[in-house]
Amino acid sequence: MKGIACAAILAVGLASSIAAQSAKNVTLTIEGSQEFKVPSNPFFNQANIDAFQAKYPNIKVDVLVIPDAQTTQTLQTKLATGEPSDLIIYNKVSAENELTAMKNMVDLSGEAWVSHLKQPEILKSPDGKIYGFLLSISTGGMGVVYNKDIFAKYKLEAPKTYAEFLKVCDTLKANKITPLYGPFKDVWTFQIWPTSIWGTVAAKQKAGIFDDINAGKVKWSAVPQFQDTLARANDLFKKGYFQKSCLSDDYNGAPAAFSSGKYAMMLMGDWFVRDLATKDPSINLDIFPIPAFDDPALNVISQGQVGGCLFIPKKAKNIAEAKLFLDFISQPEQIARDLANPAMAYLPNFKDTAVPKLQPVNDFIYNAYVKTGKITTEANAFVKVDMNDLWKYYQDMIGGVKTPKDVLVAWDKKFAELMKAKAMPGF
Amino acid sequence: MKETTRLYSYYWVLPALAIYVLLFILPMVIGLYSSMTDWTMGIDSIHFVGLDNFRFIFNDAELLGSIGNTFIYTIVVVVFKNLIGFFLAVAVNVDMGKRVRVNNFFRTVFYLPAVVSTIVIGIVFTRILHPDGLLNGFLNAVGLSFLAKDWLIDTKIVMFTIAAVSIWQWSGYHMAIYLAGIQGIPKDYYEAAMIDGASSFQRLRNVTVPLLMPSININVILSLIGGLKGFSEVYALTNGGPGHSSQVLTTEVLAKFGEGRWGLGTALNTVLLILVAVICIPLLREMRRQEVEA
Amino acid sequence: MRLRGRPLPLGKIALFLILLASCVVIVVPLAMMVLGSFKNSLEVTRFDISLPKKWLAGNYLTVIKEGKLVRAFLNSFCITIVSLVITIFVSSIASFVIARKNTRLSNFLYYFFFIGTLAPMQIIPTINIFQILHLYGSYTSIILIYATLNISFSCFLYVGFIKTIPRALDEAAIMEGASIFKLFFKILFPLLKPVNITIGILVFMGIWNDINLPLYFLPDSSKWTMPLSVYRFFGRYYSDWNLVFADLALTAVPVVILYLFAQKYIVSGLTAGAMKQ
Structure with a gap:
């Protein structure tokens, strides 16, 4: 009896202290990379923030947009010193690897919104718990973005096999159109090719390959499919399907390049199609899966890891308010407002929500690929370390300094070194 | 003499010393210690590993390459920023008759690049140095096509290209410091030299340079x-690429920190500190000696 | 002097032309930025020096509003000025004593401060120290950091300069009954004008353009400085370079104004120079 009384007093005390805390003025900080400051991201959306602040007048939301290149370092530093923001935006697997989410972040599995999720499994970490919050199910993906009008002009169809792909490139080249725009000064652009294809390799050809690689049992250079993938990309360079200056060009130049009508295709994702639609509506772009395999069934749209989740660090100052924010933006009426905004409309991962009118490219990817299961998860999602060095080796390959095999051998060495620094078993 | 010397009190140094020791030297010492640990994001405990990180650095071809690049870059920028800065300072100080505005105009324009964010420098020079960009376009137009290069791609010249952009940005800044010095030289020194019949080159050599x-x-x-610790130009123009061909120490430090390898990152920082100190401190001593003689 | 009013000799005309050519080299890249800031988001991605098809001055308004530039400007201004004043005050008095005393200790202090210009900053331990002082995240913390980082460089310049001012000046002043405070603040400090201006410009510029430290030391974006606002306008997947250019052009304006202003003083620092030796 006494115990219950104590517990009751404690509970009342706790509740009142939370209430007292919510009543005092609080600044709720949301921090994330520039990468996520895009029109379609609901977490940075001012209308959502305004609505939240209207409902909780004592809470002021402060958004910190930090540079892409320093995001990891900034967030890691703040976590290490115990001064993290209240909410952090980060990709799910990257957060597990780079921010040790399972140790540093609040377990959200018991939150009310979890029970409304359509597919809770996509948010689960390897330990079965949920640390990251996300509103949507992905309707995006990576493949080959192409100019539909150019294809129509030369009576070309989206190629389904590697051989067809080469043929399309030849036709375009013969007509003085550069088949592929390569923005390879930015290292993240070329890697779309290998990471997409290796995702399929892992899913369809070599099950468990990444478990073995992560355990130190298999070397990257010992997987023939990996080498073939790079060799096929290398052939595209050798045949001159990319512009000569591809190592000097970056993604920032892509809108002007496509707007000029001199380029037909680019390895990229749905975001470029949407971006160009706002910058130059006269160009009609669409997307098809990277045709790197001879078997058309293997050529599918690849999706990145679950991206841009909100995490609450355990050391955050305002955990209760941060949870309030998650709860608030997952309410049906808030989601409804998001979906009414065409620039933002996403496919919500919550029950009792309608499928909204998606952007055309996302509608296409969703109906033609996601629903039919013609998708794969990119290989990056399975790798436990930062892959930036591998991406740099790709530049060496494009520049003719390394062969596809050299790239993988060099990466094997770097990979072992990075795994060892993280004290991973097997290295 | 003795009277006044006693008046100067070391108490006057205390405010500067206090914040400097607390906020710079102390963290630096902690950093020196961290550089001898295996501190990495996500590991459970940090261990003292002695000189392991340094051994690693001096056995890693990529990191050694970045040290080499740092040296090349530094030598080029020191020589040219000073030569050009000095030349500009002398030039914008030449008596243009009553046309003082001309001098002021040049002084301002040359200084402008220094105030512009490196983000701009990165995006703008990426275009100018593009194989089909303005620079090669200009060279081709004036019949110097043989000089047209893949400025940021050719691994043999990329370091020099980055150095050139840095020189473009900072020569005016050095000009401003030289200019302040030149204007501090009393006019009567020059007038005396002119009465002695010194040529303008002699005046430059015998009056301007020593003073x-x-x-x-x-x-x-x-x-x-600036050269040894140079970061932003490299970062903005190539971020160490293509491949690893333009990595310098500071970009490697950022990369290591980004990988969560703080022990190794601070060790690289320590290498950088030792390198800079070994070069700069003896140089400074020598220069101070010369200064007294002058 | 004798040339005043007469036509310039050939050598000077040649020099003038060289300088003019150099100006073109300087101005072309900058023009790309300024012209770009008036273009629309597609036109700007051509990154050339063509004139905008339509001049969009509204880009600047967008940037001021979305980048919250008014607040950011005030932050930048206060942080920079206060840091600068602290830097100049503590470094000049410290350098005065270091330059005038001729002992091993003063020599040691000179090199001890000089290390600060060489060593890379250690961010995590510095944050820890502010946490212990209960200053983390405050304006005070970032101001102290900027002051600390600039003390080394400023002492380096001050000591060098103060040594060129004859000590006889001190002795004469003291003989006439001036206190050491009066000697420094009333007599010496005004003579330091050229170096004060030089340090003023360099330190101001360094702090104003810093895009790094607020990320780590100011966990609240309402305290952020102007250059950080630029991250709202570009990223890996979506960039509005026209807005980026407008934002950065606005950020650069105060430094340009300061330089124009200071340039006049560098010239008027002539009389001070005449006091040397």
Whole structure:
């Protein structure tokens, strides 16, 4: 009896202290990379923030947009010193690897919104718990973005096999159109090719390959499919399907390049199609899966890891308010407002929500690929370390300094070194 | 003499010393210690590993390459920023008759690049140095096509290209420091030299340069440190690429920190500190000696 | 002097032309930025020096509003000025004593401060120290950091300069009954004008353009400085370079104004120079 009384007093005390805390003025900080400051991201959306602040007048939301290149370092530093923001935006697997989410972040599995999720499994970490919050199910993906009008002009169809792909490139080249725009000064652009294809390799050809690689049992250079993938990309360079200056060009130049009508295709994702639609509506772009395999069934749209989740660090100052924010933006009426905004409309991962009118490219990817299961998860999602060095080796390959095999051998060495620094078993 | 010397009190040094020791030296010492640990994001406990990180650095071809690049870059920028800065300072100080506005105009324009964010420098020079960009376009137009290059791609010249952009950005800044020095030289020195019949080159050599030693020292040391610790130009133009061909120490430090390898990152920082100190401190001593003689 | 009013000799005309050519080299890249800031988001991605098809001055308004530039400007201004004043005050008095004393200790202090210009900053331990002082995240913390980082460089310049001012000046002043405070603040400090201006410009510029430290030391974006606002306008997947250019052009304006202003003083620092030796 006494115990219950104590517990009751404690509970009342706790509740009142939370209430007292919510009543005092609080600044709720949301921090994330520039990468996520895009029109379609609901977490940075001012209308959502305004609505939240209207409902909780004592809470002021402060958004910190930090540079892409320093995001990891900034967030890691703040976590290490115990001064993290209240909410952090980060990709799910990257957060597990780079921010040790399972140790540093609040377990959200018991939150009310979890029970409304359509597919809770996509948010689960390897330990079965949920640390990251996300509103949507992905309707995006990576493949080959192409100019539909150019294809129509030369009576070309989206190629389904590697051989067809080469043929399309030849036709375009013969007509003085550069088949592929390569923005390879930015290292993240070329890697779309290998990471997409290796995702399929892992899913369809070599099950468990990444478990073995992560355990130190298999070397990257010992997987023939990996080498073939790079060799096929290398052939595209050798045949001159990319512009000569591809190592000097970056993604920032892509809108002007496509707007000029001199380029037909680019390895990229749905975001470029949407971006160009706002910058130059006269160009009609669409997307098809990277045709790197001879078997058309293997050529599918690849999706990145679950991206841009909100995490609450355990050391955050305002955990209760941060949870309030998650709860608030997952309410049906808030989601409804998001979906009414065409620039933002996403496919919500919550029950009792309608499928909204998606952007055309996302509608296409969703109906033609996601629903039919013609998708794969990119290989990056399975790798436990930062892959930036591998991406740099790709530049060496494009520049003719390394062969596809050299790239993988060099990466094997770097990979072992990075795994060892993280004290991973097997290295 | 003795009377006044006693008046100067070391108490006057205390405010600067206090914040400097607390907020710079103390963290630096902690950093020196961290560079001898295996501190990595996500590991459970940090261990003292002695000189392991340093051994690693000096056995890693990529990191050694970045040290080499740092040296090349530094030498080029120190020489040219100073030569050009000095030349500009002398040039914008030449008596253009009553046309003082002309001098002021040049002084301002040359200084402008220094105030512009490196983000702009990165995006703008990426286009100018593009194989089909403005620079090669200009070279081709004036019949110097043989000079047209893949400025940021050719691994043999990429370091020099980055150095050139840095020189473009900072020569005006060094000009401003030289200019302040030149304008501090009393006019009667020149008038005396002219009465002695000195040519303008002799005046430059015998009056300007010796009296300018303090400015020269400042500029050399500043550009030296700027070169060795140079980061933003490399970062904005190539981020160490293509491949690893333009990595310098500071970009490697950022990369290591980004990988969560703080022990190794701080060790690289320590290498950088030792390198800079070994070069700059003896140089500074020598320059101070010269300054007294001048 | 004798040339005043007469036509310039050939050598000077040649020099003038060289300088003019150099100006073109300087101005072309900058023009790309300024012209770009008036273009629309597609036109700007051509990154050339063509004139905008339509001049969109509204880009600047967008940037001021979305980048919250008014607040950011005030932050930048206060942080920079206060840091600068602290830097100049503590470094000049410290350098005065270091330059005038001729002992091993003063020599040691000179090199001890100089290390600060060489060593890379250690961010995590510095944050820890502010946490212990209960200053983390405050304006005070970032101001102290900027002051600390600039003390080394400023002492380096001050000591060098103060040594060129004859000590006889001190002795004469003291003989006439001036206190050491009066000697420094009333007599010496005004003579330091050229170096004060030089340090003023360099330190101001360094702090104003810093895009790094607020990320780590100011966990609240309402305290952020102007250059950080630029991250709202570009990223890996979506960039509005026209807005980026407008934002950065606005950020650069105060430094340009300061330089124009200071340039006049560098010239008027002539009389001070005449006091040397």
